Amino acid sequence: MSTGDSRSIRPKTPAPAPLEAIAERFGLSGDPAGLAATGVTLDSRDVRPGDLYIGMPGAKRHGAEFAAQAAGLGAAAMLTDAEGARLAAEAGADLPVLVTEQHPRAIMGEVAAAVYGTADFGAKLFGITGTNGKTSVVYMLAELIRAAGMVPGLSSTAERRIGEEVIQSNLTSPEASELHGLLARMVERGVEAVAVEVSAQAVVRHRLDGVHFDVVAFNNFSQDHLDEFGDLESYFAAKLALFTPEHAERGVVVVDGPWGQRIARESQIPVTRLATEYGQDADWHLAITHQSLDGVSFVLQGPEGASFRGSVPVFGRFMAENAALALIMLHEAGIPISQVEAGLERGRIPVYIPGRLEEISDPASGGPRFFADYGHTPGAFEAMLDALREVAPGRVIFMFGADGDRDTTKREEMGRIAAAGSDITIICDYHPRSEPPEAIRAQLLEGARSAQHAEVIEEGDPRQAVRLAISLAQPGDVILYAGPGHEDHQEVAGRMIPYSARDEVRGALREAGLLK
Numbered sequence: 001m002s003t004g005d006s007r008s009i010r011p012k013t014p015a016p017a018p019l020e021a022i023a024e025r026f027g028l029s030g031d032p033a034g035l036a037a038t039g040v041t042l043d044s045r046d047v048r049p050g051d052l053y054i055g056m057p058g059a060k061r062h063g064a065e066f067a068a069q070a071a072g073l074g075a076a077a078m079l080t081d082a083e084g085a086r087l088a089a090e091a092g093a094d095l096p097v098l099v100t101e102q103h104p105r106a107i108m109g110e111v112a113a114a115v116y117g118t119a120d121f122g123a124k125l126f127g128i129t130g131t132n133g134k135t136s137v138v139y140m141l142a143e144l145i146r147a148a149g150m151v152p153g154l155s156s157t158a159e160r161r162i163g164e165e166v167i168q169s170n171l172t173s174p175e176a177s178e179l180h181g182l183l184a185r186m187v188e189r190g191v192e193a194v195a196v197e198v199s200a201q202a203v204v205r206h207r208l209d210g211v212h213f214d215v216v217a218f219n220n221f222s223q224d225h226l227d228e229f230g231d232l233e234s235y236f237a238a239k240l241a242l243f244t245p246e247h248a249e250r251g252v253v254v255v256d257g258p259w260g261q262r263i264a265r266e267s268q269i270p271v272t273r274l275a276t277e278y279g280q281d282a283d284w285h286l287a288i289t290h291q292s293l294d295g296v297s298f299v300l301q302g303p304e305g306a307s308f309r310g311s312v313p314v315f316g317r318f319m320a321e322n323a324a325l326a327l328i329m330l331h332e333a334g335i336p337i338s339q340v341e342a343g344l345e346r347g348r349i350p351v352y353i354p355g356r357l358e359e360i361s362d363p364a365s366g367g368p369r370f371f372a373d374y375g376h377t378p379g380a381f382e383a384m385l386d387a388l389r390e391v392a393p394g395r396v397i398f399m400f401g402a403d404g405d406r407d408t409t410k411r412e413e414m415g416r417i418a419a420a421g422s423d424i425t426i427i428c429d430y431h432p433r434s435e436p437p438e439a440i441r442a443q444l445l446e447g448a449r450s451a452q453h454a455e456v457i458e459e460g461d462p463r464q465a466v467r468l469a470i471s472l473a474q475p476g477d478v479i480l481y482a483g484p485g486h487e488d489h490q491e492v493a494g495r496m497i498p499y500s501a502r503d504e505v506r507g508a509l510r511e512a513g514l515l516k
């Protein structure tokens, strides 16, 4: 169970950072004499006494409008732009103001690193980007770091983790202020290696400023986030930008597809290449030796005789690929595979990834195997359904919905891939947000019917859809519920309604006498 909110993470025993030195270094105007900060935040609601509050212009509001709230909560000062200084003066906020001529976002990462002392981070730092599987790679990394005898930290869509402490996430990649607070706390807690999930949004929005990764990796690329990036090329450029000396020392790239090959060619840092396809030119090669619904076994071979033979307890060739990528990242950072192997029993990587191909059913119950997953892109659907068809003894029943107010161009393709890859497709609601749910379903249904393959059923209520899936299943059938994964709410018309797909499935399996 996760606790707290990652935005409120601060080191427990911070050393106050004099703001005079920071003002001088970043060319800030104002009067910082005698001021010091012990934390940084860009959210007025989250100010802790002693914080430097960053009054940031946003898409909807200017953060400086909230200067009075920040002052009331004990902020030491506000860093903002000229417009922010004007807004704070107008509101008569009782808070020292430091003004930058740049966009505050452009210096926030470096400022946060200066306040928290994280510029010279003592632990190894790993970053993973790509369209699908970032969270999975982060969890693999954390498990392998532990196996190597080191204390792991992680930052993912699902959670942030400091050793065994689990903290709730909001964004996939934290804002720079939050990231540096998290790293500072990790240093205090003796974390020795950190795995960070890097979204394309983080790269273009300066969320990684002030950190330098030892190793970054790229796994795959397909359509997503076109509402924000406009076209695939711009979305790809954001991923490629991670492979620069500004962000990282070296990289690891899966070169099975043309996008990975482009990263390997166009990277500005040295990269090592992983191929999972036979005959592909690469430095490391992965071969699957056995797979079932219970997991994948594989062999990884690299340069100078480096090799690993092992398994992960989650189905899908791509899960072996995620594990291989994590192993190579550690190897590239100077943590040899033999050190990792020493902490594993016969190469078994005992990874648990919340809400990613997570089995909810009891395999011994005799009922259908039921998996929940966070996949919400055509690429993830294709990978999961391809994987499932290779190992499912019976039919594949696939249920899913789509995000409202997000990339609408992917919906028909999601529907088509779902129905092409399953025997029964059930379309239900996910987060409709401000859109009419039936309109989202209509787009998914259109795509699904165009596949002319699965039996396609519409059941808007996900609770009913779960029960319908179980009632339709015959012995050997497998049910996969994509979308909510680890999440605990549904977003409907601006309201967060509690909803846990995993709990719902558990309840329905119990009702059917298939789970204790």
Ligand SMILES: CC(=O)N[C@H]1[C@@H](OP(=O)(O)OP(=O)(O)OC[C@H]2O[C@@H](n3ccc(=O)[nH]c3=O)[C@H](O)[C@@H]2O)O[C@H](CO)[C@@H](O)[C@@H]1O[C@H](C)C(=O)N[C@@H](C)C(=O)N[C@H](CCC(=O)O)C(=O)O
Pocket: 042, 043, 044, 045, 056, 057, 058, 059, 060, 061, 062, 063, 064, 066, 170, 171, 172, 173, 174, 175, 199, 200, 201, 202
């Ligand atoms: C599009 C985008 O990235 N928006 C981010 C942006 O919001 P915004 O510009 O609309 O902010 P705003 O509401 O105008 O507020 C302006 C400023 O006032 C502050 N404020 C606002 C209200 C208040 O009461 N007090 C206060 O201090 C805000 O913290 C902000 O600094 O700044 C906010 C503060 O950091 C972010 O939370 C917010 O991310 C939103 C939630 C978001 O959905 N981002 C998505 C697009 C995202 O980044 N996704 C990626 C990828 C996910 C994936 O792979 O699927 C991710 O890394 O999560």
Ligand SMILES: Nc1ncnc2c1ncn2[C@@H]1O[C@H](COP(=O)(O)OP(=O)(O)OP(=O)(O)O)[C@@H](O)[C@H]1O
Pocket: 130, 131, 132, 133, 134, 135, 136, 137, 157, 172, 197, 199, 219, 220, 318, 319, 321, 322, 356, 357, 373, 374, 375, 376, 379, 380, 381, 383, 384
């Ligand atoms: N290497 C991979 N290739 C393709 N699909 C994958 C891969 N690894 C995991 N997946 C599938 O992709 C979906 C998302 O997985 P995961 O949450 O790990 O990705 P992500 O990149 O972190 O996505 P997000 O940023 O949205 O959280 C899941 O359906 C998962 O099963």
